Amino acid sequence: TGFTDIALEAVVTVLEGLPQNAAIGFDYGRDMNGRGSVALISALQRYRLSDAADLIWQQRLIKSEHELQGKQAACKIATDAFFAGLPDLRLGMTEYAFGQNLKQRMIGLGADSVDWLPVRFGKNGRGYAQPNEDNALRPDDFIWVDMGARRADQISDLNRIAKVGKATAEQQELYDFVRAVTLRVAEAIRPGMTGHDAFAVFEPLWAARHFSQGAIAGRIGHGSGLALTEPPSLMAGST
Template sequence: MEKNMAMPPLWPGEAEIGERIERLRANMADARIDAMVLTSRQNFEYYSGFRTLFWTSDTRPLLAIARRDRAGIAIVINSSEERNAQAWPNRHVQPLYYHGYTDVAVSATGAFLSDLPAGAAVGFDYGLDMFGRGSIALIDYLRAAPHNFRLSDQADLIWRQRLIKSRHELDTKREVCRIATESFFAGLADLRIGMNEYEFGQLLKQRMIGLGADSVDWLPVRFDPAGKSYAQPNYDFRLAHGNFIWVDMGARRADQISDLDRVAKVGKATPEQEDLYGFVRSVTLRLAEKIRPGMTGEKVYHLFEELWSERNLSRLTAAGRVGHGSGIALTEPPSLMAGSSEIILEDMVLHLEPKLEMAGGVYQTEEVFRVTTTGPEFLSDIAPERLPIVDL
């Protein structure tokens, strides 16, 4: 713990950033895209490695631009960032400073692209599971004369790269999953009858930060959550004897986020509750063991249905899927659900999260793993074999 508290998180180094940029440019060449404008924080940081606190403000835009005809990547940043850029130089990243606000940033972006032929193809990080940031002013500027650029959504081009994780990403994902699970099980000792969900969530956040998380972006806490929304902010619902405790943990360290949940019960569990917990945990682990590169998201969902049908249970409660990918974002493609034609690839990170609400409880043991040709490489510590009990 002392080591994690003393050492800042490891971000991708210069060599990895250079490799990411070159692969992006190769994919742009295949797709005949002349330039890519990256507007979201996730893509900006993934390809540039440049970090700043100014994402909290919308007045000074940050943009990254890759060109097929030029090595490296340019970052359009405010002149107030000059010392920041000098402190973390990267030979693959060229800072372009602007003096002012949004209108000047838009002009600086256009100036960097101005020597491309009129009508050149310019992609944006908009599309499937990628909303981007941008502005109408930027779009209008690039579409107008004399540029007349042909703009298009290019999320697929970016996902082609981001879905395959590097060793740095896998190691960081493993570390942040450890931080999340250790915090949950240690945090059970903080519980008191009458404590509310908000208070417990704040204590968990403190534990995660103490163990090395940079932030905790997602942390819904539910006491006795059956029938309640899992996405609402933590509030004043108070812990009572017999409650189930469900927490979904999105701790962030460097460029990875955890996203896994764990459950426990206050007081003795019934044999039926113990059995249901064990069944959901077993389905989660057995499904992970069956997943191989080349499967579709729909195939994985059908495998889940086969396992789930061993019991006469209600349908799982989730967003129409039993799992998803993740990385720098809380959830990423693929979606493991009926109708998904997305292909599972080696070195993807997947989350499996079947959830059941029944017999007065909630049962879910989300696990995180790397896809390999021989089976899962778990990045999360496997949930306990038996339902955790809190004696209060």
């Protein structure tokens, strides 16, 4: 962000050094619709273009030690900031104010930026992609935060939850159930499994509680790296 023109110049310079009959493989991505650049399209027109999504993601899926360390650092910053920030909460504080508080804590703990930080107070979940609002914290509310803190070229993607007051026995039991399912699926994942295989471990564990149809998960996890959300998806049919 803010360096798009310079980045395009760099890409065009690389392209101009290629033979005219070269093929260029790229992954435009389903989330990139409408973000094309006329300068980039003009530079690409003299080459053969190939959909190289599968090849690119085979490389991107495997994290280097450098990437793993960056990811671990980003996740630690996000988690530490959340728990350190809980004592700052006061009844009447807004989602927006708590979000700003957390951003400052994350920067102070070493984040280069905080790209993603929805904060939600209350009992009913509003859409997580909406901006933080002046929704004030009240007794018995839940506090839910999804945190994307960036450290170097890696970004965290994790959420944490807390509650004003004490959890009821039912809430504690539900929390314990969800956590147990999460850990059992994580422990079952092995090299060579597909996203579908991992989802197949989850499905019978989750179905045992007979939740309503609206509480059925379509996906239980996704990759993360340079971007907040990346392949693979842990979902039915994923190869």
